[in-house]
Amino acid sequence: MPFIDELMKYGSCSIVGMEKNTGKTECLNYVLRRLPLDRIKVAVSSIGIDGETTDQVTHTAKPEIMLRESMYFATSEKHYLMRKVLSELLEVGNESTSLGYVVTAKALSNGKVLLSGPSSGSGLKRWMDSMKKYDVDLIIVDGALSRMSLASPAISESMILSTGAALSANIMNLVQKTAFMVEMINLDRTSDDNVLRFNDIMTGVWAVDDEGRLRDMHAASSLSPEFDTGDMQHCRTLFVSGALTDAFLNRLRRNMVFKGVELVVRDFTKIFVSPLTYRMFTGGGNRLCVMQKSKLIAVTVNPTSPNGIVLDSEKLCDKLSEAINLPVYDLKKNLCN
Amino acid sequence: MQLRQLTDIPCGLRFMIDDLEIHSGYARRLLLDSEMCKDRNVLEHEYSVLSAFYDAVSSSENRISVDTLMFKLCNLKDLAGTLRSLRNKSVLNEIELFEVKYLAILSAEIRSVMRELHLDEYVHIPDLAEVVSLLDPDGLRIASFYIYDSYSDRLKYLRGIMKNSETVDEDVFNEIAEIEDEIRGHLSASLQQYTDALHDAQKALAIIDLNIAKARQMTKMGLCFPSVEDDKTWYEGMFNPEVKAILNKNNKDYQAVDICLGKMPTIITGANMGGKTVVIKTLALCQFLFQFAMGIPSKRAGIMLQNDVFCCFTDEQSVEKGLSSFAAEMHNIDAIIKASRKESRFLALVDEPARTTNPTEGTALVSALVKLLQDKDLSLVIVTHYNIKTFNSRCLRVTGFENGKMNYRLVEAKEGDVPHEALNIAEALGVDEEWIADAKMLLDDEYNGNTINKI
Known part of the structure; x- marks a missing residue:
């Protein structure tokens, strides 16, 4: 059974789609169906609304989340009352969403549910921590459109990336975009010294000199148009506390002060740079590293897109697998086989 | 309320x-x-x-x-x-x-x-x-x-x-x-x-x-249970927890004060930085805490129930209402006077009334306020720098500088016993020497019957 054993090595996993309709929910159901519930306790939630019967944006059919007996789940009050599963209500939380408070329940039969858990990263983290009291071994979180941040290693230990024809109708383009994302997820972790050094810094852009001292570059973030580089030529490590942008990398390159530096960001969700800029940055002998890394367990593809495009599944899987050096699964096809 | x-x-x-x-x-x-x-x-x-x-x-x-x-x-x-x-x-x-x-x-x-x-x-x-x-x-x-x-x-x-x-x-x-x-x-x-x-x-x-929550706050801050009094309010070792917390953070001590209010007006005078404003604000705080049945920041206390509390504090400005600080203050005090004609048993706390106008008229306004309210059924406390007529009221004065240190204790004072320590305190604060020297000279001139226009 592909990747389920790998998945069970971690306490939490988020399923993240590169675009809507890339088969996230399909992937979630695939995983849920295969988890050995006789051995482990499992909880599921989603960030924001998920598991709608029809897609809220494109109005195409969406698979429902299929729960199995003994699974814990979080959803909003409204969706809890609409569920098609026998379940025992355990908690009504303080976390409010547009659909009411988030409730936690345990499935007493197999059945379907609409998931709409805590809608913020911190709320989700609190919910995940609260599941400790039920001795849950594995928490699976379903992501939503453009909520990449919940895949942050600060929230979940491992992740599954879903991609597909909805992202691009051109196989080459799709492979490139996905491969770049995978490359960012798999960036090297910086040294432990650097992690300790930067861990409590919440704002600004910083450099580290030869003696390991932190130097403030006097920029509020990588979005600031100017930063201070006076007598910092010898600094070999830079740290950007917030988002990393194209403009910053370009400025850094043009500035010519820094050569062969290690640029550190918190995790891959903070990186907002295009492949081109990134290549030019690394081409100059520089490196990009992260402080926290989550384990990418698998990449799944959905070769069909809501506007009717169907790509050749086998070719797509092969090309992608070759580019990212990881197994790639078309779950729909796997189900049929 | x-x-x-x-x-x-x-x-x-x-x-x-x-x-x-x-x-x-x-x-x-x-x-x-x-x-x-x-x-x-x-x-x-x-x-x-x-x-x-x-x-x-x-x-x-x-x-x-x-x-x-x-x-x-x-x-x-x-x-x-x-x-x-x-x-x-x-x-x-x-x-x-x-x-x-x-x-x-x-x-x-x-x-x-x-x-x-x-x-x-x-x-x-x-x-x-x-x-x-x-x-x-x-x-x-x-x-x-x-x-x-x-x-x-x-x-x-x-x-x-x-x-x-x-x-x-x-x-x-x-x-x-x-x-x-x-x-x-x-x-x-x-x-x-x-x-x-x-x-x-x-x-x-x-x-x-x-x-x-209230009980734990009492043990944490050292608050006391007050007795409910009929005709007076008194505190022994009263302190303001917020100010105390700030002072303690800067490794400074807070000097608690004793005070007793009867039915006659109480007038508090004293040097600048003598803690008068803190006293009057703490009186308001304690009254509110009392009427919401919370611990009182004092070593011992006996408090009278009031039907209402009027606070007229100097940093209260009604800029939103388009009023100057003087106009806002006049309106607030006016409300107290109006209430004194209708209501009974309330506490009115007025911090430096009319301080933003000239001392001659200011003194007259405050003196008249005391005269007007002295026999009414309310507990009135006024903090002022003016040398006012005190009529039938009690005067308290902050002890002031003693051996180079501020003593915040309140003592009984006589009418006209308004301290003149502003220059000394300004000097102690380290402000421009020439300014203080000129001010001293002008003050001496005035005492000697000369007019300021001479220089």
């Missing part, structure tokens, strides 16, 4: 309220919505309850029970919506039924801890055992809920079919839903008679939460 309308008065009340470790949002709302107490019996009862909690909280052997209580109180929710549904005789949904059951079980748990602490006679929590048994037919006593199989044999049978079949049979599913609806209807009808009890239980738990 509700507490939430008073927290913006700059006397440190918000600091005290924010400092309370209240565990549930419902209790905090109950506190902020509560009315200022004006009834002696009610207040004495509230203080007796607080005193019992204080004893329980300060005894080290109760630590575990008190911690348990606080931990459980974190789970108190506001059931207003559910109780409204019950009152309107609507059918509760599963989440609402869960909340009712949760409250019933929580109340029972807290009841038993309260009994352990011998506090059960002070806060009455209604017995909701019948609510629990309605919603817990299997006697599991766990705070979780679903429409249990034991409510209906038919339901149990149908659920069995559902569980054992691979596909979902719509007919079975619909019948299950119908039976569940019916059961919820029955449960809601049976719960209606407990609506008031549920409401009372919820309120009782919030009151426990508040009393623990």
Whole structure:
């Protein structure tokens, strides 16, 4: 059974789609169906609304989340009352969403549910921590459109990336975009010294000199148009506390002060740079590293897109697998086989 | 007057309220919505309850029970919506039924801890055992809920079919839903008679939460229980917790003061930086804390109940209303005078009235204010720098600089005993020497009968 054993090595996993309709929910159901519930306790939630019967944006059919007996789940009050599963209500939380408070329940039969858990990263983290009291071994979180941040290693230990024809109708383009994302997820972790050094810094852009001292570059973030580089030529490590942008990398390159530096960001969700800029940055002998890394367990593809495009599944899987050096699964096809 | 309308008065009340470790949002709302107490019996009862909690909280052997209580109180929710549904005789949904059951079980748990602490006679929590048994037919006593199989044999049978079949049979599913609806209807009808009890239980738990928070604040800050007085208010070792916290943070000590207010006006004078404003604000703070039955920041205190409290503090500006500071102040004082003609027994605290205008008219305004209010039924405290006519009032003065250090103690003063220490203090602050020297020269000239125009 592909990747389920790998998945069970971690306490939490988020399923993240590169675009809507890339088969996230399909992937979630695939995983849920295969988890050995006789051995482990499992909880599921989603960030924001998920598991709608029809897609809220494109109005195409969406698979429902299929729960199995003994699974814990979080959803909003409204969706809890609409569920098609026998379940025992355990908690009504303080976390409010547009659909009411988030409730936690345990499935007493197999059945379907609409998931709409805590809608913020911190709320989700609190919910995940609260599941400790039920001795849950594995928490699976379903992501939503453009909520990449919940895949942050600060929230979940491992992740599954879903991609597909909805992202691009051109196989080459799709492979490139996905491969770049995978490359960012798999960036090297910086040294432990650097992690300790930067861990409590919440704002600004910083450099580290030869003696390991932190130097403030006097920029509020990588979005600031100017930063201070006076007598910092010898600094070999830079740290950007917030988002990393194209403009910053370009400025850094043009500035010519820094050569062969290690640029550190918190995790891959903070990186907002295009492949081109990134290549030019690394081409100059520089490196990009992260402080926290989550384990990418698998990449799944959905070769069909809501506007009717169907790509050749086998070719797509092969090309992608070759580019990212990881197994790639078309779950729909796997189900049929 | 509700507490939430008073927290913006700059006397440190918000600091005290924010400092309370209240565990549930419902209790905090109950506190902020509560009315200022004006009834002696009610207040004495509230203080007796607080005193019992204080004893329980300060005894080290109760630590575990008190911690348990606080931990459980974190789970108190506001059931207003559910109780409204019950009152309107609507059918509760599963989440609402869960909340009712949760409250019933929580109340029972807290009841038993309260009994352990011998506090059960002070806060009455209604017995909701019948609510629990309605919603817990299997006697599991766990705070979780679903429409249990034991409510209906038919339901149990149908659920069995559902569980054992691979596909979902719509007919079975619909019948299950119908039976569940019916059961919820029955449960809601049976719960209606407990609506008031549920409401009372919820309120009782919030009151426990508040009393623990108040009692813990008292031990933490060293606050005292006041006696309720009839004709005077007195404090021994009064302090302002907010100012004290700031001073302690900078490794400085706070000098507590003694003060006694009778029915005649009290006029406080003293050097700049002598802590007069802190005194008058703390008087306001203590009066509010007293009438909301909280601990008083003083070593000992006896306080008179007031029907209202008027604060007129200098940093209160009505820029939004388009009034200058002088106009805002005049309006505030005018309100006090108007009230003195209608109301009785209230406290009026006025910090440096008319300080923004010229001293000649200012002195006249303040003197006239004292004359006007001296015989009225109110406790008036005025802080001023002006050398006013004091009529039938008591004058207090901040002791002032002694051996290079400020002594904040209040002492009795005579009329005209207004200290002239502004120049000395400005000098001590290290401001420009030439400025001070010129000011001294001008002052000497004036005493010698010369006019300022000469230089």
